[in-house]
Amino acid sequence: DTAVSQTPKYLVTQMGNDKSIKCEQNLGHDTMYWYKQDSKKFLKIMFSYNNKELIINETVPNRFSPKSPDKAHLNLHINSLELGDSAVYFCASSQEGTAGGYTFGSGTRLTVV
Amino acid sequence: DAKTTQPNSMESNEEEPVHLPCNHSTISGTDYIHWYRQLPSQGPEYVIHGLTSNVNNRMASLAIAEDRKSSTLILHRATLRDAAVYYCILRDLNFGNEKLTFGTGTRLTIIP
Numbered sequence: 420d421t422a423v424s425q426t427p428k429y430l431v432t433q434m435g436n437d438k439s440i441k442c443e444q445n446l447g448h449d450t451m452y453w454y455k456q457d458s459k460k461f462l463k464i465m466f467s468y469n470n471k472e473l474i475i476n477e478t479v480p481n482r483f484s485p486k487s488p489d490k491a492h493l494n495l496h497i498n499s500l501e502l503g504d505s506a507v508y509f510c511a512s513s514q515e516g517t518a519g520g521y522t523f524g525s526g527t528r529l530t531v532v
Numbered sequence: 533d534a535k536t537t538q539p540n541s542m543e544s545n546e547e548e549p550v551h552l553p554c555n556h557s558t559i560s561g562t563d564y565i566h567w568y569r570q571l572p573s574q575g576p577e578y579v580i581h582g583l584t585s586n587v588n589n590r591m592a593s594l595a596i597a598e599d600r601k602s603s604t605l606i607l608h609r610a611t612l613r614d615a616a617v618y619y620c621i622l623r624d625l626n627f628g629n630e631k632l633t634f635g636t637g638t639r640l641t642i643i644p
Contacts, residue, residue, distance in 0.1 A: 526573075
């Protein structure tokens, strides 16, 4: 039973398109995140949500819009895709106020052509 | 965010212990020391964390210096499956602004 699941695993699309990546966690965590890993393998946080409320927005272009319908889901919608958006996107979850680890999904590899 | 310093890469022979060092000289009293690893083509995976005392779990051991300015992740018997990038991260339970900030990590190569 996957703890943090992302769909799709692979996404190939043309420049200018709009696409969404979905994330769900069944751990009962109250905080969820989106991270981006670029071609140089550097992992950088994009957003965090706590109980459906946006907490962190790390100067991500407003073409990226996260949406959290409930605390178990955090989706990422990207408008007008650009070549530079090609990367692996990871969803993660944690429980606020506890020292335990984050749980990451297996990633979505987005390729913009 | 307090910073950590790790070697870019390390090699170890299979079935031998591996000691992965991390320096965090600016650690604050409320920072937890977390270790994650990322296997090829996978998401980061939590390994272990600690605050002041040494910690053991089924994956690894964490040895924390008395002054907390450094720590060492110990894999007791490396296998080929342990080849990964290992990240040492300081986590401050900052309510309302919690996040993990990844550095460049240590790429561990296991030699058969």
